[in-house]
Amino acid sequence: DVKVTQSSRYLVKRTGEKVFLECVQDMDHENMFWYRQDPGLGLRLIYFSYDVKMKEKGDIPEGYSVSREKKERFSLILESASTNQTSMYLCASSGGNNEQFFGPGTRLTVL
Amino acid sequence: TQLLEQSPQFLSIQEGENLTVYCNSSSVFSSLQWYRQEPGEGPVLLVTVVTGGEVKKLKRLTFQFGDARKDSSLHITAAQPGDTGLYLCAGVRTDSWGKLQFGAGTQVVVTP
Structure with missing residues (x-):
């Protein structure tokens, strides 16, 4: 059974904290x-990676960075969290046929 | 950016009724996918349509890709409460690497 897992389902952080x-x-x-999902806006692409140590900006990369040190692991980093980064964050992976497999999401609240 | 517009944004129907969700763009997509997302979960792929005019059926769900490959529709016959969810269309972007352009989604609620 194929699987994409995300480290947390729910996360609450304070403004200015570094979030992984x-x-x-x-x-x-x-x-x-990595996507963020907001009501009425759908899924918006933050960053993607097509190989280990390779990364490309998506449509809304500002305020975010990523790391891919191993093929199976892709990390999203919020250097200094802000309230407008409160959102649902979804990770996905795909092989050669463009089908994307999603994790369950992390609902991040920044206070 | 190739934009995809979905309509309606929200649909509430009774069990047994039919419904149609639309996905439209001014851009051509090489293929288009439909996903369903249930509360607290990530989207799950339902179908991929590739050829203009293509029709695919998945039990009570019928998917159609427009002749010009700019639009698609999802029709559900005799909806059931288990069909409740957020339906998302996604086009394969022309700037490669398997990136998808998602529509904003249609929330479907089917009540018994």
Whole structure:
């Protein structure tokens, strides 16, 4: 059974804190993605990675960075969390056929 | 950015009724996917349509890709409470690496 797991389902942080969101996939996929999901806006791509140590900005990368040291793990980092980064964060991975497999999401609240 | 617009944003129907969700764009997509997302979970792929005019059926769900590959529809026949969820369409972007452009989603609620 293929799986994408995310480190936390719920997270509450304070403004200015550094936040790490971790994602692990067990499908040996090359591509991994981080999205945020907000009501009425759908899923917006923050960053993606097509290989170990390779990363590309998505549509809304400001305020975020990523790390991919191993093929199965893709981390999203909020250097200094702000209230407008309160959102649902979804990680996904895909192989060669463009089907994306998603994790359950992390609901992040920044106070 | 290739935009995808979904309509309606919200649909509430009784069990047994039919419904249709639309996904429209001014851009051409090489293929289009439909996902369903249930509360507290990530989206799960339902179907991928590739050829203009293509129709795919998944039990009571019928998916259609427009002839010009700019639009798609999802029709559910005799909806059941288990069909409740957020339906998302996603087009494969032309800037490669398997990136998808998602619509904002249609929240479907089916009441018994």
